[in-house]
Amino acid sequence: MNLPLLTIALILVHLAGLAAATHAVMHTRTPQGAFAWALGLALLPWLTLLPYLYLGRRRFHGYVDQHRRHRRQFDHAREPVTLSHDPSCERYAALCNMLHTTFHPGQQLRLLVDGDATFTAILDAIAQAEHYVLVQFFIFHDDGLGRRMQQALLERAAAGIDVCVLYDGIGSHALPHHYVDTLRAGGVTIHPFATQRRHTRFQLNFRNHRKIVVVDGAQGFVGGLNVGDEYLGLAPPLAPWRDTHLAVRGRAVADLQRSFAEDWHWVTGTLPPRRSPPPGQGTAHTLIVATGPADLQESCSLFFVTVIHAAQRRLWLTTPYFVPDHAVTAALQLAVLRGVDVRVMIPSRPDHRTVFLSSTLHAYNALRTGIRVFRHQPGFMHQKVLLVDDDTAAIGSMNLDSRSFRLNFEIAALNVDRLFAGDVETMLHNDFEHAIEIDKTEYEHAPWRRRLAMHIARLFDPVL
Structure with missing residues (x-):
């Protein structure tokens, strides 16, 4: 039978x-x-x-349709902005056309070079909120930093401030229910993000990898850090943790709000509170680059290709996962052929072994085309930073892998400003001083089994 x-x-x-x-x-x-x-x-x-x-699932029609429809509504409702006509921004015009947005002049930027600086600034800004706080992270942990964030949000909610929180359901899978329940009981409106309103365990793609904080519409934060002790370098064996965030004041904060509002509206059917940012008092031209699988184009990959093609003298980038697609690989190779100083910094320690093995093979292939590759030491490097020539720097959540290129929702700030680019250059010079430049022997002298493992790992590039 x-x-x-x-x-x-x-x-x-x-x-x-x-x-x-x-x-x-x-x-x-x-x-x-x-x-x-x-x-x-x-x-x-x-x-x-x-x-x-x-x-394998690559479509989510309900989200795509509503995302595009409400993006158009948000575009129509957007207040008139002062367009940037700086000639140095013209080489990125294709990005503005693709994203239906623009550079904002006069932005005030502050580089936050590690977890302590980042969360000191974020928690201080939250503590001074008078109207509302919008918070979105891929990962929340119920640990020391997570509880500090929880307490800061509860204090603002108790003061009558609107507090809206989004977290990714897969990225924050280890977050206990009592953490969320405590926030809700204290008056914080908090929801997990998913591209399907009905939860399904058969869906790991289309994660919301964005990290956004907006306070009163006046101040915004964007970058690579999540909420957890490891981002402060307190979780061996990956400690010390190297990461970078950015604080923004000016009209560009409105675009951070818009990105949050689109995701919030999908999850809740309502719009979060909103205020118009005051004009910036700085010198930067800032473009907020929000990308994701609901876009008509593969917008994140095209972002990297556009910025790489803009480089004439220097292109330095740091990424924890170096798994470029063919378009980005070709753009990097063409930059080398133009005589651009192309450098890529990757970690020396793995947090995910499969992607680390694949990254090592891609690094070897990059070395063969004249790209210089460095491994950051000590600890783990998680920052996503890009420096172009002497005037452009981008900081955000985007990795150089297929998940960021076409599966995840990402966000970054592309900034054209010589003063800020100088700050980023100083930061990266310090990182390079603590890094080891690798050569082809890293791959060629590796044991046969390890090289085989690299090539097997590369087979999984589309989902890494």
Whole structure:
């Protein structure tokens, strides 16, 4: 009796595999990915069907439709802004056209070079809030820093301030219910982000990787840090932790608010509080770059390609995960051929072994084309910083991997300002002094099994 049941189960699994293979052929982004999924689902469905349910979904029509519709509404409702006509911003005009936004002149920027500086500034700003606080992070932890953030938000809510919090349901999977319940009981409005309103465990893609804090519409924060003790360098073995954030004052804060409002409206059906930012008192031209899988183009990848092509003398970038796609790889190679000083800084320690192995192989390939690659020491480097020539610097949440390019919602601030670029240059010079420049022997002298592991890890690039 059991044998027929087993036979029926196997037949059903194979039929489900064939149906999923057809879906993969129709919807997977690249021919290579479609072929790999289809072959695996058709021949080995008992091994590939479950991973495909978790990783293969690439459309979420309800979110896409509403995201685009309300983005247009937000665009129409946006107050008139002073357009930037600085010639140094013209080389990024394609980004403005793609994102339907513009550079804001006169922005006041402050570089926050580690976790202590970042969260001291954020918590101080929250403590001074008079109207509202908007907070969005990929990860919240219930640890020392998490509880400091929780207490700061509860104090503002108790003072009658509107406090709105978004966190990613997958990124913050370890966050206990009592942490969220305590915030809600204290008057904080808090929700997990998901691209499907009905929760499904069969969905790991389309995570909201943005890190945004806005206080009273006057001050904004964006960058690479999440809320947890490891971001303060308090969690061995990755300590000390190297990361960077940015504080912004000026009209660009309105675009941070808009990004938060779009995600908030999807989750809650309502709009968060909003105030118009006062004019900035600085010298920077700032473009807020919000990208994600709901965009018509692969906007994050195109962001990197555009900025890399703009470089004429120098291109320095730091990323914890160096898994560039073909477009970004080609842009980096062309920059080298133009005579640009191209440097990439990556970690010396892994936080995710598969992506670390793949990054090592990509670093080897980059070295062969003239790109200089450095490994930051000590600890783990998580910062996402890009420096172009002497006048442009970007800081945000974007990694150089497929998740950021086409699967995650990301955000960054692209700033054109020689003074700020000088601050970033000084910061990166210090990082390079604590880094080791690698050469091709890192790969060539590695044991055969480790090199094989690198090439196997590269097969997973589309989902890393």
